[in-house]
Amino acid sequence: MLKQQIARPRVDSVRFRLIFQGFLVGIVTGIVVSLFRLCIEKLLGLVQISYIHGHVKTFCLMLVVNLVLTIFVGWLIKSEPHIAGSGIPEVEGQLQGKFTFHWWPILWKKFIAGVLSIGSGLFLGREGPSIQLGAAVGQGIASSFKQHGSKNRALIAAGATGGLAAAFNAPIAGTMFVLEEIYHNFSPLIWLTSLSSAIGANFVSLKIFGEVPILHMVYNHPLPVNLYGHLLLLGSILGLLGFVYQRVLLMMPKLYQLTKLPRAFQGVIPFVLVIGIGFWQPKLLGGGNNLVLALGEHHFVLTSLLIILVVRFLFSMISYGSGLPGGIFLPILSLGAVIGAIYAGIMIRLGWLPRIYLTNLIIFSMAGYFAGISKAPFTAILLVTEMVGNLTNLMAMAILTLVAYLVVDWLGGAPIYESLLQRMIVPQRISQPQHFEQIEVPVFEGSVQDGQQVRAIYWPSEALLISIHRGSQTILPHGDTMIYAGDTLLLLVDASHMAQVRRQVAELLKPPT
Template structure:
């Protein structure tokens, strides 16, 4: 009853609620920015330290002194043991973190925010710093969500407000990781929350801008990728972008099945304990002397591809090596994301495409750098199935603000190719896999808590509740319609009230029914024949 009263109070006192979210968004942004700044600093230091260690070990080995190489191998074993302990202590810190946040927002998972924040921060630095092909963005999103949940718990907010602050924190984490505030906001709306509302936008924009400001004060305001000035891609060559989108879309189409195959292979082989993280770690230890370009997240590789010329065979080796190594690393389940490795694969695929066209005289060499940038957006769109987020993200990460039209063109093409060939969003597939494994281990429904939660949903045109009386809708058990907002007007949620597309519906329900309600209200129903 108290939850219902607090929800109605927040809805009816809209301006006060907006102002409170504005202040809380700033608080979330400040703390998220500080946490991500620490994360970025430690990872940056590891990228500088790693090549120095490889040189010292190689020189020691050549001189016949094997003490340093043995210590080098022992260090990787210790890191593997630490990662094993971290994952065993806090299973929610495994992998990217984005599927877990989606699961929490859907009411299918729970998280101990402080434990996850500490575990993800330490585990991510150890795994990525050791050279595993994993990205910082997934952990940054989860770290930001932990901050949002922590702020909500500190101020004793409702579950409805907590979901808003977690979404805002997630976007702030992405924004701080890549100096991309607009992409952070869009990612939170398009990929995580899957809906739009003024209150959500208020908190998301405030948190993303604040977090980005914090990291820019520390690291500077420049883009993450140092591509330099790119030539404006001419409109009469946009046909090449269609071909590029189709090519990268097909490359991206094999990413998700390969990722799931890698994770399932670890399970099938029965690799557990220290064996699971140790396999990719020892592989990283060897690759440091054979192909160091594919180690780590890969943002320096993108810079190198855009500034240096590489023969076609080496570009293919880079793509295949980065792809396979990413599969091995992510399949192990250690903390680390796939966001940045995806972008690197897109850049490498674009470099292959551009090199082939340039060698045949179809594409002037001056535009190969453009193709590399467009390849990143296309690969992201094909794998994540979020073309708008991908286009805006790459625009902000590279500073290519004059190429938005080209980015959207190639992203939509790659998205359509992946969609027509049966591709599914990678984070949805990872979430479904995690839920299946949890239900298998603990029993059906064990992944849900059954807590009462307040929910805000927007009625979609053509959904099963559009133009239907409240009393005629088959609501899940114990679901109560608390309020309805239609533009600036509040509608009394009586049984004879009718819902229309665009209405904001405020519900009190069990968190186990969030997915059902979102399906009912926010998705277009299949027309009857």
């Protein structure tokens, strides 16, 4: 009798369908991004060989080729302005309802322009374009399944996750990055769909590129606790330099305006300057993953490291500031690695650090520098761990990452992609037909609204609370319904106010500071 009274749990068919569709998005994204990686690697290798065996005729040829690339890539950007830069702010804006894109032009134009820009040796990363390519794939598959609203956004987020997973063979970090930095919401529907996409994309990537981590570095000596003081000092340095990176990067568009060149064709500056770097040090070209590996395998003279730091910092700014398609993940990681190598080199020379911990600080610095600039510490730790392929000393990495994050926060630094997005948004809202979307907002532990009735909360006028998800239950709310930490609120909002409402509700529900 008791068994008959126990209700059998209802299977959530919507969730299972989205997980399956997310996996499909991941497989297709894995194929697209893996092809993107292969094209960049082949082109970059060809360019480096040309510089190594180059002479005066090679210089003239590269100048002509790069000027032609400037015109062609500029034409692509002019025809579709949203393929410029990394593409991550565009994806973030798309998920917040601020942008609406046609996925096919974004997909093929970003692919071609990204390969030509990154493969030519500019200090740009492949991860941002890979995320945007994945988001375009997710949007395309969502449209084929006739998905709209929250389900459409779930598949776009899944595509973005798969893009990062395939770019770096980092499925867990890819999922965390989308949740922490792009979607800003740990909705179960989003993270399950994103994780299934990351698994599918990473499976394809591993089959094509093999199972060796991209930045595989061996360090078998955990940093002892009595040396943790270095983490505080180095973390502070990384935080300070990370804040400088943010400020300079955000200044670059204004500096480029002084050239009076059309925005779409400002790439002529890095395309010409890269020729000099190519003849000087062809192995420095590209996003920087080869440099990171070299730092772990060879001992560099301190003077050389300082020169590399200055050159990579300046030309990373010039490359990304021009608006050419390319990301900043790898350039940030490589700069962090160089900073860590410089710090360790100085401490080793002073006798304050044993040489066996050099690699430790290089690896930790990548995570710390990235965490400070992106304000995404969990992603930073997971990303570097997956890319290096070593779980040793996570505690030390977490401490340094937290210190760098706090220093940037104390200095007033904001997440770099959020800052870039804010600069893209047109102040005047363009008039568009009214339609409604559903958004999910979590209630965190410690929220001031924990234990409050629905009627006691001052909800935004542009939103309507339509349901509350509590574990596996779905509750239809009324005025007396209590809200508790751990709930996920489903609101119906005017699409044109979606980002604003999400911020207002998150402010209502956030824990007191």
